[in-house]
Amino acid sequence: MSISPYFLDLRSAYQSEMDDLRFDSEGCDVLHQRLAGKRQEMAFLVQMMDSSPEMVAVVFHQGFDFTEKAVMDHLLSHDSHDADGFPAWSSLADGFVLAPWAQDLAHIVLQAPGGEKFLTLTAGLEYMAGLPVSASIVSAEDNDGDNDEDRDENGEDGENGENALVIFEGDDDREQSGDARARHEAGSDWLVQQGFDAKD
Known part of the structure; x- marks a missing residue:
């Protein structure tokens, strides 16, 4: 599979955000509590979708059940400025099932400008989060291997x-x-x- 530099950069920012949320000052894992709090603020967070998509995308953590790898692999090969068009949110419909709570959040996002593209990015980030780390490393270092x-x-x-x-x-x-x-x-x-x- 081939992951575009665009998605690799997003993945790095997404992972950093997850790491920041995971532990409190005493080293306790508080990720679920913090994500629950952010989900309550979804109506406010949509204002950050363009400037910091990774900070908003984390609220959908574990909200996707991916059913068609080929659909998601195809998404990850794209850059946001591809001439042939960035995949639309609707084109991913066969690639996953959203958890009920994630559907509620998606409904809020879709009411905002740019909501569909943001959800497409989020689906890609969540899919990558479930991939082995080596998958993204190999795709980024193909030329180095040569x-x-x-x-x-x-x-x-x-x-x-x-x-x-x-x-x-x-x-x-x-x-x-x-x-x-x-x-x-x-x-x-x-x-x-x-x-x-x-x-x-």
């Missing part, structure tokens, strides 16, 4: 990158031994200044 293969074929890094690893480890060892020697010498000088005999 570059890695090129380096292996040219033999620059050696098998499994072992040559580069040895070089970096050697540099670290030299730096660490140099730092240790400098600290030892400074400590010896200080002891001499305090009247102790110099150590060999």
Whole structure:
């Protein structure tokens, strides 16, 4: 599957918002309580749909039951400015079932300008939230993987990158031994200044 950079960026912002909501100052998981509170404020939150969609989308967390992966996979391949048109909310109807409480929230959203597009984005975010993390990483790093293969074929890094690893480890060892020697010498000088005999 291919996830567009647009949806990958949204996913990152969405996940950050979820992380911010999850724990209180004492480290207790309060996600459900906070989401319940935000759902009570839906009529106000719709004003933020354009500027901060991820902050509003979280209220639909676990409100979707996805039934057609192909429909949702197709959505995630789009950018919001695709020439062939961003998928309409109605086009996703066969891809999921909304929980009753989520249907009530969706009804409020649809009364606001841009509500349909926001719900389409939200469906994509909720679908991604249920995917393995590696799915989005792989789609974002396809080109990087190609570059890695090129380096292996040219033999620059050696098998499994072992040559580069040895070089970096050697540099670290030299730096660490140099730092240790400098600290030892400074400590010896200080002891001499305090009247102790110099150590060999």
